[in-house]
Amino acid sequence: MSNPLNSRRVFMLRVACGGAALSATHAFAADPVSNEKLTENDAYAKSMGFRLDSSKVDKVKYPRHAADQKCSSCQLFSGAPGAEWGPCSFFGGRLVNKEGWCRNFKVKKAA
Ligand code: SF4
Structure with a gap:
């Protein structure tokens, strides 16, 4: 015969553990910044024409690219001003070089 108090304790424990797990998941979801540097060999980065150096972008393939378009602009x-590397939200928070570029470039709006 099962003790109803034990069932209640088990239920309360499950609720507490589930809440803690959800909080941990939310913390990771809210902070997409990673320490991983995006490389030009990454398959998705390649498909987006990503280059670590904007001056090396293929001008024939990407005619809308302009010389002043760089990750830092x-x-x-979201890198700190003057930082060499900073997170890119388009690539899941992976770090991109401030001199980089990809075809998803969007002009930074004035603050
Ligand atoms: S989305 Fe912007 S910051 Fe990210 S790689 Fe492309 S140009 Fe750089």
Whole structure:
């Protein structure tokens, strides 16, 4: 015969553990910044024409690319001013070089 108090304790424990797990998941979801540097060999980065150096972008393949377009002037770059590398929200928070570029470049809006 099962003790109803034990069932209640088990239920309360499950609720507490589930809440803790959800909090941990939310903490990771809210902070997409990673320490991983995006490389030009990454398959998705390649498909987006990503280059670590904007001056090396293929001008025939990407005719809308302009010389002044760099990750540091992109809306999706959140590196500290002057930092060599910073997170890019388009690539899940992976770090991109401030001199980089991809075809998802968006002009940074004035603050
Ligand atoms: S989205 Fe912007 S910051 Fe990210 S790689 Fe492309 S140009 Fe750089």
